[in-house]
Amino acid sequence: MATERMAFDDLPPAVLAGVESHAGEIVKAEMVSQGFNSEIAARVFTANGAFFVKGLRADHKRVWTQRREAEVNPFLRGIAPALRWQTEDAGWVLLGFEALNGxxxxxxxxxxxxxxxxxxxxxxxxxxxxxxxxxxxxxxxxxxxxxxxxxxxxxxxxxxxxxxxxxxxxxxxxxxxxxxxxxxxxxxxxxxxxxxxxxxxxxxxxxxxxxxxxxxxxxxxxxxxxxxxxxxxxxxxxxxxxxxxxxxxxxxxxxxxxxxxxxxxxxx
Missing domain, CATH: 3.90.1200.10 (Aminoglycoside phosphotransferase (APH), C-terminal lobe)
Structure with missing residues (x-):
């Protein structure tokens, strides 16, 4: 069953501040419609570049999938987009990957x-x-x-x-x-x-x-x-x-x- 999607900009201010501490000042965010496993899926443009950000609430029953992706990513150089940062703030777990343009x-x-x-x-x-x-x-x-x-x-x-x-x-x-x-x-x-x-x-x-x-x-x-x-x-x-x-x-x-x-x- 698909997870209900919400807009990146609707995240709590503390979560957005956590993203900026890793990625730089947020310029804009564009929701991504594809995918079933994340409540947040967006291309986020910041002062330091673009990232694909996905996330779930820390109490979501599938939040373990976020941590699984973070753990496996270092072994996938050239096979998967690199994980640039991760954050857990104000009840949300977010991963920031290099943004692909394809x-x-x-x-x-x-x-x-x-x-x-x-x-x-x-x-x-x-x-x-x-x-x-x-x-x-x-x-x-x-x-x-x-x-x-x-x-x-x-x-x-x-x-x-x-x-x-x-x-x-x-x-x-x-x-x-x-x-x-x-x-x-x-x-x-x-x-x-x-x-x-x-x-x-x-x-x-x-x-x-x-x-x-x-x-x-x-x-x-x-x-x-x-x-x-x-x-x-x-x-x-x-x-x-x-x-x-x-x-x-x-x-x-x-x-x-x-x-x-x-x-x-x-x-x-």
Missing amino acids: HHADYSPGSPDLPKVADVLSRLGEVGCPDIELRHMEQRLERYAAKPSDLAHFAGNSLVHTDLNNENVMVDGPAYLVDWAWASRGAAWLDAAYWVVWLMAAGGHDPQSAERWAGRIPAWQTAAPEAVTAFALATVNVWEEIAGEDPDPWTAGIRDASRRWAEHRKAA
Whole structure:
């Protein structure tokens, strides 16, 4: 469920003063409509430059995602925008990232963004998992696997993003992965597999086309075919639960893409 968004300028004066102590005098702020996990999401222009600022109230049930992003960011140089500052004032937790000037990745067939996304996922696959608290993928997918023995396929010691929605991929020259709220520890090939579903949901990609793009990511080659099939079956169960009885068109599109991929894997 999306978190209700509020305007940056409506933050308490003490919070805005805390931002200025890190970022310089605030000149203006522009709300960002994308994203579901933050109460505050804005491009903030200050005397010291521009920042992307996201935040939650300190008592919000998902405030742990803010701290997770802060902890994981130092390990993602060149993969995610750098975290420039963080502040916790007057009941709010805010993160200030370097502001990118690009666009959300276009996943449609023939898009020049696709090789860039494959490149950033390839580089992520080389990152060892940092020694911080992270959920394990075999735990996250435990309720959704077709059978308990499938869970071993998802275990690993790589840092995985797990939310390859195109709005979480910014292209500003190269591609960058943003919104690390659901970062986890697992098999290195999992993000390539997540990408398959989002490519199909974007339209124009059939399962074979989407898997060819995933095949450009070296970690994908480390996954046994039965492991990929196990993941596809778990993923369709995830999206069936999210969609429920009466999904909105966006959610229904992702659910339907996951269904098509699972059927393709079962028939292969």
